[in-house]
Amino acid sequence: MKECRSLLALLFFMNMSLAADSGIQSVSVHRQSMEAIPVNTSPLMTCPLKACDQCLPLKLLTWNVNLMTSNDFFELLIWLFGNQDMNDPELRAREIAQYIIKKDYHIVALQEIADEYLRSVVNEEMKRAGYYMTPVLGQDWKWLLSGRLFNGGVVLYSKAPIVEMQEFVFPAPVGQQGWCAIGTWYIKVRSHSGNLHVFGLHLQTVQSDSEAEYKSLIRHYDYLNKVKSALNIPKREAVIYLGDFNSDAGRQDGMAQGDEYFQLMLETLDSQQAADFANTSLPYSFDIYGNEMAKGKTPLGTLDNILCDRRNVCPITGYMKILHANQTRSRLGVLSDHYPIEGILYFTKD
Secondary structure (H helix, E strand, O other): OOOOOOHHHHHHHHHOOOOOOOOOOOOOOHHHOOOOOOOOOOOOOOOOOHHHHHHHOEEEEEEOOOOOOOOOOHHHHHHHHOOOOOOHHHHHHHHHHHHEEEEEEEEEEEOOOHHHHHHHHHHHHHHHOOEEOOOOOOOOOOHHOOOOOOOOOEEEEEOOOOEEEEEEEEOOOHHHHHEEEOOEEEEEEOOOEEEEEEEEEEEEOOOOOOOHHHHHHHHHHHHHHHHHHOOOOOOOEEEEEEEOOOOOOOOOOOOOOHHHHHHHHHHHHEEEOOOOOOOOOOOOOEOOOOOOOOOOOOOOEOOOOEEEEEOEOOEEEEEEEEOOOOOOOOOOOOOOOOOEEEEEEEEHHH
């Protein structure tokens, strides 16, 4: 939710000492598959009887992990002046990676993985599990020189090799987030039926209900749509958006309705939720009453989501689920102030 916290000026001095990430990183290469994602993502088709292994679901996860700093001094300042408990971030980073790896997702999008050390903790575990990855969004001197003092905190991970990736930093957001290079990563990966196109993103935070913040959020919808349109993605290939949209989809007990901005986002992107939420889903991804790290913050809602572009190919069935993700030894008993959302999506029928 809140990519840029209070005390940005203090954190800047720590950020200045960080080196930019390299390109797609790979260690333990023998454990990284060179194969496509083993699912079909083409238009509606019947599963071939002799190729049922190609008719498995596409497994996705998006998660705002709130790994903003690993520095004890800045943790203390954030707690004293920002009223935020970072809740054992190094421990959480390791446990977050382990949680993801056990579920063996094809594509993972993380937000607020801004701290270089904590990101390295997660990345190392993900590499060992065979994931390819993007660098962190917006960490480059060109963004720093243009006034974006902080990276965008978004990283995309894929079990299949990343064929193409592009970084898009959005027009300057407003408020404290104006210091941040937020936006979206775009990646293309192979599936059994062609290519899968994925946008992993983080949009304008609305912290004060100000008109300027909402206008900036709407501009980000428009910019994301222009980015997608400019890529000229074939209509027969699926396009997925996942991340922290900061647009409230509402309580998840079936198909979400969402507030007016959520509906405007769907209209602008000509998109829909990739699937209905399961009945066993938690009601909110940002629960300010049930999540110890989110208490005292705003707003209560489902700010994170997985969408498919209706101008391309959408799943024919599947489900999404907000996961409790409380398997942690951290002090507050949760892994982040946001709960993760998984999508289990089928593009074929029996």
